[in-house]
Amino acid sequence: MGERIVFGVAAVSAVASAILVITLRSPFRATVALIGTLLSVAVLFVLMAAPFVAAIQVIVYAGAIVVLFLFVIAYLGERTVIEVADRLARYQAFAWLAVIALAIQGVVVLATTKLPGVRDDPRAVDDIGGPEAIGRAFIDRYIVPFEATSLVLLVAAVGAVLLAKRGVRGEGGR
Amino acid sequence: MTETVTGVPLVLYLAVSGALFLLGLLGVMIRRNPLLMLLAVELLLNSANVALIGFSRYWNVTDGHIFALVVMVVAAAEVVIGLGLVVAVYKQRLELDVDQLSSLRG
Secondary structure, three states: OHHHHHHHHHHHHHHHHHHHHHHOOOHHHHHHHHHHHHHHHHHHHHHOOOHHHHHHHHHHHHHHHHHHHHHHHHHHHHHHHOOOOOOOHHHHHHHHHHHHHHHHHHHHHHHHOOOOOOOOOOOOOOOOOOHHHHHHHHHHOOHHHHHHHHHHHHHHHHHHHHHHHHHHHHHHHO | OHHHHOOOOHHHHHHHHHHHHHHHHHHHHHOOOHHHHHHHHHHHHHHHHHHHHHHHHHHOOOHHHHHHHHHHHHHHHHHHHHHHHHHHHHHOOOOOOOOOOOOOOO
16 A cells, blocks of 8 residues: 555656646756656656666766756856747647647557556566666676667767867857 | 555556656647757656556566666767757857757758
């Protein structure tokens, strides 16, 4: 029963923070609301026997990525708040239409799924989420994706440096 | 049968994941500030992670955790590039509005 209560609190807090993220106009406040979603999702990860991913979620997401956002928002200052009047308001109706249609599809799928045991209590699991299991899986079966992600990080770092260099030249040259 | 009261079934996790995904999708479509769009993309990636971890527990395998960690790395890379673009746009003295940054639209 306690697990269900924790799940309910975390789920409600995740969705409520997500609503704040997309409705608040100030990027700073939206980023702080995103922290709420990320921490609630980390609680969900703990409930799903994924302590390692939950720890990484808190350290990398709620730590590094959110700090990066806040740093850029502080660097850009007041102008980031500006969001001009809704010139494209009529297109927002299509966005709502698409989202509502997708929501109906999702509800129908979840209500009619024939996946066995999807509504029962999850069965007892082995240690699938501990650091040892994840480390072994990375080294044994997923060594190529592991190296590919390191390549992705390298390319992203090089791209960020190139973007920054071009920005400096554009500022000084014009 | 008494154990069924204690745990949370997969379908509820999928419902939370779907709700987060829909909110993120809505955020990407209705916001025009690129910073807020990046925040909404983070919501999308997190909803995918919830579904991955949920199915990983359902099938009792580690694979979903691996994918979730890879998704986090990709999210970090995407944020670095996205914020770099935002700063570059800002340095060109342009408006931070994706509807006005339309020179690539053709």
